[in-house]
Every structure is written in structure tokens, then in C-alpha cells.
Amino acid sequence: MNYTNTIKISVNALKRNKFRSFLTMLGIIIGVASVIVMLAIGQGSKKSIRDQMSSMGTNLIMVMPASQQRGGVMLGNSSAQNMTLNDITAIEKECPAISAVSPEVRSSGQAVVGNSNWPTSVYGVNNRYFSIRKYTIKSGRSFTDNEIQTYAKVCLVGQTIVEKLFEGKTDVIGQTVRFKGIPLMIIGVLSEKGENGMGQDQDDLIIAPFTTVQKRILAITYIQSIFASAVSEEKNNDAIDQVTTSLRKTHKLKDGVTDDFQVRSQAEMVQTFSSISDVLTILLGAIAGISLLVGGIGIMNIMYVSVTERTREIGLRLSVGGRATDIMMQFLIESILLSVLGGIIGISLGVAATSVAASLMNWPTVIMPASVVMSFLVCSAIGIFFGWYPARKASNLNPIDALRYE
């Protein structure tokens, strides 16, 4: 008995039972394809959240006032007025792990240009803010120290503002945007940044000197939040510690008094979000696992149902002189052919479905080679085992018992 003969016998047997072969393959195809698609979607959303969060800067440090209560009434975070420019100066001086720091004051309202208006926010910052928040200036310039000191009525605008208020014109520099009655001259335009991980449009903003927003728009002297960059992602924790120490000092907090501010790093938030999407991936993985199981049970079913007919076939093959090894070989090759063919079709289908989902429904997807390999191996193992095991049992029977099997 040589291999070409065995392979020929196996191929003939598969051709003779086209429908059964197809059903067996279908189990493998569905199992493999669904695992690939599910994990691609799960992994894709995780990666896109991660990417978007990192695009906001992984060494970003944020300081916000802590929630306070006055006479038992919770005032919420933003109502606190305990941070001032002194804090910025102190952080600049005392925190070696911080490379840049900027205050932020924010005002929301309608921006008006001629007849058009658009609801947006004006962020009052210093000119380190652009590097801290990873904004790049597409055209024009940032503001100068002089403009900050003189509360100059200048601003930079995001792409959404250019679109909504200037119909996408390119030469908006020198034009004026009115915000809460204050005319701000555009001195720069920001490059497009897209949405962040939480779906906010990062291009829908106006950036002005913080002094301008404090004095002219909000009429306040405190600052609402502080944004800073740690020198590197690894130094995030040092940076948080140093900022905390520095702020406690400027705020004159005694030992044992809780912080009246909170320091957060972007990296922490990235972690929070990726652990959320980890849960999603696990969920999708579980669904995929179930389809794998269903596919596997399908394969077993087909194999099992055909055992009677195939046991007789085995009996006949034994009775005309087939050896047990010849017959096991035949069934092994049959199952391998089915599994490999089904696996290849399943992988192609899974990859195709993934790219359809990606382009049609705009889902982020990442195909993990591990999921391809794993699903293929699991399905093939099931297919091969359940093709081969009953055959092994049958081919060790006396030929007459196999022939009479029912």
C-alpha cells in the first residue's frame, strides 16, 4: 500500500460523499471564520481606543480641583477656585519630571462670524499648551509672551471652526471671530486631530491666551485646570508625586489634610479604557469560543452520524484485504484534507468578513495571527480527531463485525 493509493482512496471517498464532506467543512469554516471576525473586532476597538488616547499624549498630566464641600453642600469639581498662576510657576520651578506646564480656563458659548454662529469652547492657555496636548499649528503662529501679558484679543482656531464659520476657506488668518462680544483676531489655524477616544471632536475649539479668557471673557483670576507633560511616560508617577508635593506646598496644606486638587495622568486613563475594551474582547472571544464549540459539535455530529455507514465501508475494505493501518491512514487523510480545506476557506471568509465589517460599518478591526492559528488548530484538531477516532475503533474490529455493524 503506497501513499498515492491512500490519497486516491481518500479523495474518492470525499467525492463520493460530497454533501457530507461539505457539512463537515461547514462546521470548520464557521468556527474558524467567526473566531477571526470576533477577535478582530474586539482587538480592533481596543487598539483604536488605545491609539486615540495615546494621540492625546501618554505623558499628559492633568490637575483639577478636588470636589469640595462648603457647609455640607457638595460643590462639585469645577466650582473650586483654589488654583492660580502661582501653582503654575511653582510646578515649573519645583518639578524636574515635568517638561512643560500650562493653565487652562474654559468658556463655552456661541462663536460668531458675520451671519454665521457655532457653539464651541474657548480655551485660555499659554503657548506650551500646544505641545502638551499634541496640537500642531498648520498655518500662522502661536501667541507671544507679550500677547499673554497684555490680554491680547488674538486666537487660534481648530478645523471645525474653519469649516463651520468660514466654509472651509484657507485664508482665515487676520479674520475676526466674536465670542461673547469679544472680537478675537485669528493668528493661527490648528491641524486636524479628529475625534478622541470618547468621541469628542478635538478640532472644535478656539485657543486664546489664558489672560484674555480670564480677564475679558470670564472675569476671573483663578485657573480651572492645569495641563502638563511629564518628561517621559516612564516618569509619569514621579511627575504626579512632584506636582502633588508642589501644590500642597503652595496651597499651604498641613499634613493629614486631604488634597484640594487631583492629579491624573493620561496613561492611567488609557489603562482604564483599554481594560474596558479588554472586557469587550473577552466577551467577543467568548462568543467566538461558543461558535467554535458549535462548529466543533457540528463536525462531531456529521462524523458520528456517518459512523454506521462508514463502519460497513471499513468492514468491506478489511474484507477485501485492507489493513487497519491503510484504513486509518485513509480516514486520517480524509479528515486532514477536510480540515485544511475548511480551514483555508474559513480563514479567507473570516478575513473577508472582517474587511467588509471594517469598510461597511466603519468598525476598527485588527486580525490577530494568533486567533487565526488558534481557531484553525482547534477546528482541525476536532475534525481530525473525530474523523480518525471512530475509524480507528472500526478498523480494529473483526471484518465481519464491522460489516454487520448497525
Add this chain to the structure above:
Amino acid sequence: MGKTIIEVKNLKKDFYLEEITVHALRGINLDIKEGEFVAIMGTSGSGKSTMLNILGCLDKPTSGSYLLDGVSMGELSRNELAALRNNKLGFVFQSYNLLPRTTALENVELPLFYNSKVKPKERKERAIEALEAVGLADRMFHMPNQMSGGQQQRVAIARSLVNDPVVILADEATGNLDTRTSYEIMALLQDLNSKGKTIVFVTHEPDIARFTTRQVVFRDGLIIKEEMVTNRLNAIELLNALPVEESI
């Protein structure tokens, strides 16, 4: 007549069921010489099929010895027995046992697939020859479900012939067929026998047994009678004598 091809001594076969043990064969002694055409007769349940299955190496005896062509079957491994079934024995079943959805030609080729000495080209040629010998050359590419019972049985006989075995064993090969078709099968077997093939043929129909050369009668797992067939019938003659259209 030449050498002894089958030599069976004190052969016993028990089947162990849950509560009882069935003694299907209880000490059989039987010699069959080359070129004989032996009919095994007997009532239902007397052990005919059990005997034939053991002769065909499809089953193993509980005790006793069986020599085929001088080789003791009890000492052979499973693989050696398989090789023996492949090139010394041809088995014909009552229920044909053809592979479904497989052409007559491929069914006949089957034993040759397990004979590594036969090349693909020769395999096909020999299968066609065997089909010609049973008069089915024109049905080569038909599936079993496209053929009558008699034709299927002839395919099965062609399959048993194709490896040029020493002995052909047939278990009620005519059991499912009408008179005319049975005679056709017997004519075929008589022809093979006249060319020197040893045939062992199980039947419970006395008139079918009269086509053979010797009758062995079983009862309750023992041989109760053995006799040569005196006025042997010729199947071809009988076939010609039959009315052309049998009207039943």
C-alpha cells in the same frame, strides 16, 4: 484432483452473549481439495455463515485449526490475514456489499488498491477483465443503485475474482435473486470452477446445491452429512431450457 487447499480440524466457535453462550460451531472437520465446488447446506442457524466467515478469515475461531494452502491461520497477524484476504480469498456476500455512489469499475478495483504490486494501469485493466468475465462490460460506469440485484451480485463476484484468488467463498450469493438470475450466477460460478477455481458456496436451497460437486450439510454446528453430487446440473443448459419470459 490435486492438493488439499482447505484443511479444518475440530473447529469450534462460541459467541458469548450477555446471559448465554452460543455454540455456533462445535467441532468441524472438513477438507476441501483444489478445484472442488462445495455447497454448505443446512437449516437456518446451523452455523453455515459462521463457518464461511472463518474460512474467509473475516472472523476467528474459538479453537481448532484451519490451514489454507498449507498455512495455519491461527498463527497469522492481523496484517498477514489482511494480505491473505487480499490475494488468496474472494468473498461474495448475500447482500452484495458494494460501496454506494461508486461505479462498478471502482468497486471491482477496490481489492487491487490494497495490493501494492498492482500499478494503476494494470488495476484498471484487470478490473475491466473481471467485469467482462461476469458479462457486465457495458455497465462499467454504473452505480450500484442503477443496477438490478443480479447485476450487483455479478459486480461483487467480479470483485472477488479480480485478485485471482485461490478460493472463492460465497454466502447465499443467490439468496436475494429470482430463479433465472440465480441460474445465471450459478452458470458463472460453474464456468469459473471449470477453469480451476475452488468455490465454497453456502445455500439452503437444495436445487441450487445440485450445481456443485459436493454437498456438506450442517446442523447445530456439526456436519451431519457429506456426499458427492451424483447427477450434477449444468446451469447453462437449464438457463436455455427456461421459458424466455418468466411470467409470474
